[in-house]
Amino acid sequence: MKNYILLCCALLIFSVAVKAQEKAAFTADTVSFNSPDGKITFAGILTRPKTIKNAPAVVIVSGSYQQDRDGTMAGHPLFKQIADYLSANGIAVLRLDDRGTGKTTGVYQTATTEDFADDALTAIRFLKEIKGIDQKRIGLLGHSEGGAAAAIAAAKSKDVAYIVSIAGLATSGYESLIRQNEDLVNGSQQTEVDKKRSNEINGMMFKVAYKYAKSDSLESVLNKTYADWKLKDDAYFKTLNIQYDHFRFPVYSYVKTATGPWYRYFVRYNAAETLKKVHVPILALNGGKDLMVNAESNLANWQNYSAAGGNRKVKTVLLSGLNHLFLPCQTCTLAEYRTINADFSVRALDIITRWVQTM
Known part of the structure; x- marks a missing residue:
């Protein structure tokens, strides 16, 4: 028992030290920029590693329903947790308020998945003007419907260097x-x-x-x-x-x-046709207990639909025991989300970090 207590204390001290190190390892700046037509002003947070001069970067693309820059879902600030971890490990991250949310203007209710893809491309163009960001290594990290939006964006523009899908949709609507x-x-x-x-x-x-x-x-x-x-x-x-x-x-x-x-x-979105046109590296992760985006079928689609267009640079990872928010779960229903006392899976974050660093 004494050894167990000492181990717990050591882990606690280590955890505090890691968090302090992460906090000191990157900067977090409030940013804003306009859409090409000037009708929408996007606002959010750009986190950047302090010691890397030419860092890779990701733009977080949110899923269905309006979300703030922190991706706060059922009380869990998932996008902030992702951004802090990645930026503490050498990757710049841009996370934004959705249209009509927080300090981003525009109307969310009239926008489509393709509009969200265009918003992501606007964000990439903004990052290309930021000193310290590697212009050739800017990718999209899409959650849920955001995975489909990331695929649409990559099919439309060569500005997207890679896609990271977290519970991302690779199935037709x-x-x-x-x-x-x-x-x-x-x-x-x-x-x-x-x-x-x-x-x-x-x-x-x-x-x-x-x-x-x-x-x-x-x-x-x-x-x-x-x-x-x-x-x-x-x-x-x-x-x-x-x-x-x-x-x-x-x-x-x-x-x-x-x-x-x-x-x-x-409802008419065709994932197979979209992914045929995507020719950049893809990392797709899904929780095995996800009731919103089925893990097995969507991971298979990321691979098979991309391969149909000649893209075999696809890595898929099934993470057991995790729900749609990459949290450990028991019933894994939507009602359980708010009762879970855990953060976004560190295992998933480590896989994402190591993969992006190879881009």
């Missing part, structure tokens, strides 16, 4: 919606009957959204699809001899989302 929602439903506390009903109506609505994504009639067709299903489902439920029906499909909010520009673009 329609397929990812089906898989993500089935994983969430099947991992939920719903009854088996309600899981079946959820998966059925979700699948029907996603299929309609895909088919009519470019049509003005999308809203009316979605509402009709739900109304027709509801009649049949009500009749089905009556046969179950269950007193109360606790199942609810949020039809109003779904239709509102599905008819917006982001969803119309995303």
